Amino acid sequence: MPELNVLLPNLMKRLPEFWKACGDTLLMEAWSGAIIFVFGLVFGIILTVTKPGGIMENKPIYQILDKIINLFRSIPFIILLTALMPLSRWIMGTAIYVRGVIVPLVFGATPFFSRQVESALAQTDKGLVEAALSMGSSPFEVIFRVYLRESLAPIIRAITITIISLLGLTAMAGAVGAGGLGDFAIRYGHDRNMIDITWVVVSVLVIGVSVVQWLGEYFARKNTH
Amino acid sequence: MIELEHVVKNFRLNKNDSAIHAVNDVSLKIDDGEIFGIIGFSGAGKSTLVRCINLLERPDSGSVKIDGVEMTELKPRELYKARTKIGMIFQQFNLMPSRTVFQNVAYPLKGMTKDEIKKKVRELLALVEIGDKENAYPSELSGGQKQRVAIARALANDPTILLCDEATSALDPQTTGSILQLLKDLNKKLGLTMVVITHEMEVVKNICRKAAVMDAGKIIESGDVFTIFSDPKHPVTRNFVRTTSNLSKIEILIKDNSPMVKLKPGELMARLVYIHADVSEPLISYASREFDIEINIILADVEIVAGAMVGGTVVIFNGPRERINKAIEYYQSKDIRVEVIQDAGA
Numbered sequence: 001m002p003e004l005n006v007l008l009p010n011l012m013k014r015l016p017e018f019w020k021a022c023g024d025t026l027l028m029e030a031w032s033g034a035i036i037f038v039f040g041l042v043f044g045i046i047l048t049v050t051k052p053g054g055i056m057e058n059k060p061i062y063q064i065l066d067k068i069i070n071l072f073r074s075i076p077f078i079i080l081l082t083a084l085m086p087l088s089r090w091i092m093g094t095a096i097y098v099r100g101v102i103v104p105l106v107f108g109a110t111p112f113f114s115r116q117v118e119s120a121l122a123q124t125d126k127g128l129v130e131a132a133l134s135m136g137s138s139p140f141e142v143i144f145r146v147y148l149r150e151s152l153a154p155i156i157r158a159i160t161i162t163i164i165s166l167l168g169l170t171a172m173a174g175a176v177g178a179g180g181l182g183d184f185a186i187r188y189g190h191d192r193n194m195i196d197i198t199w200v201v202v203s204v205l206v207i208g209v210s211v212v213q214w215l216g217e218y219f220a221r222k223n224t225h
Numbered sequence: 226m227i228e229l230e231h232v233v234k235n236f237r238l239n240k241n242d243s244a245i246h247a248v249n250d251v252s253l254k255i256d257d258g259e260i261f262g263i264i265g266f267s268g269a270g271k272s273t274l275v276r277c278i279n280l281l282e283r284p285d286s287g288s289v290k291i292d293g294v295e296m297t298e299l300k301p302r303e304l305y306k307a308r309t310k311i312g313m314i315f316q317q318f319n320l321m322p323s324r325t326v327f328q329n330v331a332y333p334l335k336g337m338t339k340d341e342i343k344k345k346v347r348e349l350l351a352l353v354e355i356g357d358k359e360n361a362y363p364s365e366l367s368g369g370q371k372q373r374v375a376i377a378r379a380l381a382n383d384p385t386i387l388l389c390d391e392a393t394s395a396l397d398p399q400t401t402g403s404i405l406q407l408l409k410d411l412n413k414k415l416g417l418t419m420v421v422i423t424h425e426m427e428v429v430k431n432i433c434r435k436a437a438v439m440d441a442g443k444i445i446e447s448g449d450v451f452t453i454f455s456d457p458k459h460p461v462t463r464n465f466v467r468t469t470s471n472l473s474k475i476e477i478l479i480k481d482n483s484p485m486v487k488l489k490p491g492e493l494m495a496r497l498v499y500i501h502a503d504v505s506e507p508l509i510s511y512a513s514r515e516f517d518i519e520i521n522i523i524l525a526d527v528e529i530v531a532g533a534m535v536g537g538t539v540v541i542f543n544g545p546r547e548r549i550n551k552a553i554e555y556y557q558s559k560d561i562r563v564e565v566i567q568d569a570g571a
Binding site: 128225 | 307308309311362382
């Protein structure tokens with residue numbers, strides 16, 4: 001298409017690199033997202049059931065987890081990126097490219113998602129938990145059959161928000177050699193002043209965020225009665 | 226049989242706060258098949274007490290025995306099992322909003338095939354007369370319908386005990402009536418022992434034979450409902466009875482200086498309260514004829530409690546004083562409590 005060559009001259013010359021950047025961003029999202037989902041869900045549940053008045057009240061566990069999450073939430077991500085490089089090298093064998101950035105992404109977003117899960121589960125009516133216990137449910141049954149099942153919609157919303165904020169983190173990770181769309185936009189759009197590349201990357205991100213938001217809202221609504 | 230002995234449950238908001246005695250040394254015995262009421266103003270500790278029966282609240286001290294089994298000594302697994310035999314319903318119904326009526330009632334059923342579950346749930350829904358709603362979600366039901374579903378769910382594992390925590394307090398009077406009727410029927414049909422927590426006198430009057438009155442974590446009065454309400458001993462119980470009786474309106478009339486209650490010289494106003502269950506004689510007209518005085522009824526309030534009459538009248542006596550006194554003596558001999566409210570002198 002000749003029109004595109006005129007409109008987006010720099011991008012069209014770097015199309016293969018652009019597609020690879022898109023793929024890298026998706027890779028980072030998928031890998032770190034999956035790990036964050038598992039850890040965040042577990043931590044969110046532990047926070048909910050061990051907090052004072054919870055069904056498995058346990059002060060030491062709650063206090064320790066609560067403080068660790070606060071600690072990691074207060075460290076700016078750009079610092080976490082560099083600080084965790086040794087750990088990343090140790091676990092993943094490298095501190096650069098997609099593989100090298102999974103560890104900081106997980107450390108950066110798990111605390112956020114844990115809090116999101118905690119607040120989603122907190123919306124569960126205490127009466128439901130009480131009713132389930134009165135019917136002879138064990139605490140584990142209450143977790144799976146009441147907490148998780150009854151707060152499916154808010155959990156889906158928490159996942160949506162986390163995926164979107166993770167997208168922002170992957171762009172930042174690009175700055176330290178992770179690749180992906182953020183890196184692509186900074187190297188060409190910003191450093192070499194190729195405005196068309198900046199615009200296209202931003203548009204792709206806007207579309208991505210909108211799709212995630214729409215899907216999240218759709219499934220959340222489907223699970224609300 | 227439910228036996229509570231010296232049950233104590235304290236709450237502390239903070240570590241250094243002084244304890245709030247939610248339940249303070251309560252002992253109770255509830256027989257099989259009985260509908261037992263526990264009544265009190267809000268904050269009296271009723272809800273905490275009922276939760277001590279199925280150990281949703283673990284007592285700080287004391288003993289909770291159900292059919293001879295000490296609940297506080299059960300291991301967790303045994304406790305979960307024991308709880309399946311103690312149904313509970315709540316003021317806010319507590320149905321799971323993401324599940325249909327059918328799924329809600331099926332929640333506590335375990336170790337059954339799909340067909341068995343289907344059969345059991347349909348039986349239960351038929352029992353509470355709401356069989357046509359099995360695919361509805363709780364949000365589509367009225368309050369009364371929700372409570373019926375909650376009752377079906379509480380009965381899923383064929384419990385012998387049903388705990389009702391303010392089960393009708395969120396319902397309008399008519400719906401309350403129909404739910405109470407249902408509970409009464411279930412008590413007869415299934416021989417369920419029921420513990421009914423409420424702040425509404427009407428509920429206790431309607432379905433309980435025995436009751437306890439609770440205040441500040443203690444049971445201040447207990448016995449059969451008729452005795453409690455016809456002849457309350459404790460001020461809190463009296464207060465309770467008064468709030469629901471029309472006879473208390475006389476005080477308001479007097480305060481407002483209503484011409485209805487202005488006494489002429491020689492007149493005497495008194496409250497006649499029936500204490501015994503066998504008031505069937507024509508007491509007013511008999512005394513009026515026998516002692517040749519006028520007895521003017523200002524207010525009357527008679528209710529049926531536990532199958533017997535409770536209540537009384539406020540009357541103005543008019544006539545020679547010695548004959549009025551004779552009439553009063555006559556009433557007292559019939560075990561009617563006479564409280565003089567105003568006396569215009571002889």
